[in-house]
Amino acid sequence: MEFRQPFQTKPFVTCACGCGRATPTAKANNKRYGHRKGHPTRFCQGHRPRKPDYNVGGECWIWAKSFVSGYGQLGSDGKICRAHRVYFERKYGPIPEGMHLHHICGDPRCVRPEHLKPMTPKEHRRLSAKLSIDKAREIRERAAAGETQASLAHEFGVSKTTVSRVVQRRTWADV
Numbered sequence: 001m002e003f004r005q006p007f008q009t010k011p012f013v014t015c016a017c018g019c020g021r022a023t024p025t026a027k028a029n030n031k032r033y034g035h036r037k038g039h040p041t042r043f044c045q046g047h048r049p050r051k052p053d054y055n056v057g058g059e060c061w062i063w064a065k066s067f068v069s070g071y072g073q074l075g076s077d078g079k080i081c082r083a084h085r086v087y088f089e090r091k092y093g094p095i096p097e098g099m100h101l102h103h104i105c106g107d108p109r110c111v112r113p114e115h116l117k118p119m120t121p122k123e124h125r126r127l128s129a130k131l132s133i134d135k136a137r138e139i140r141e142r143a144a145a146g147e148t149q150a151s152l153a154h155e156f157g158v159s160k161t162t163v164s165r166v167v168q169r170r171t172w173a174d175v
Contacts, residue, residue, distance in 0.1 A: 013040045015044045016042045017043055017044070017047040017048060019044065019047060023041045023042065023043060025041070051064060051065065054083075059105065060105050060110040061110060061115075062107070063084075063110075070108045071083070071084065083111045084108075085101060087116075096118055098120070098121070099118040099120060100121055102118075102124050130158050130162075133172065136172035139166045140166060149163040149164055
């Protein structure tokens with residue numbers, strides 16, 4: 001009776017790009033790619049190292065992929081989503097209904113969940129605004145004293161429309 005070796009599978013590893021596929025076994029040595037004959041390769045053919053989602057720069061996690069309107073975007077559950085919202089939901093769960101996420105750090109590219117705080121739309125607009133309550137009061141006082149809205153807009157770094165809305169109490173009405 002002849003002794004047979006038990007069936008052995010070749011070792012494999014998953015592709016280092018993150019796709020989850022098993023990598024093939026190298027058919028020959030290749031120093032350029034680090035292949036050794038008979039050993040699994042690092043990547044499937046045509047795959048390459050993935051670019052990191054974000055770069056850690058100081059306290060913030062700065063999004064390193066595509067942007068729309070200054071905010072990072074990524075595909076999640078078959079939809080294109082804002083990256084900071086996805087990262088917040090991964091750590092803390094769903095964003096409360098009717099709430100906006102405010103970047104405490106002030107950088108809309110940041111996706112670090114600790115730098116995001118749910119706020120009501122009104123609170124969020126106030127914190128994101130270029131003008132403060134004191135500046136809105138000053139604009140009203142100086143416009144009433146005869147200064148032009150164009151000169152005030154230039155000085156405060158906002159549009160003439162913004163100054164007009166402040167003067168007419170369409171924004172910052174409760175000041």
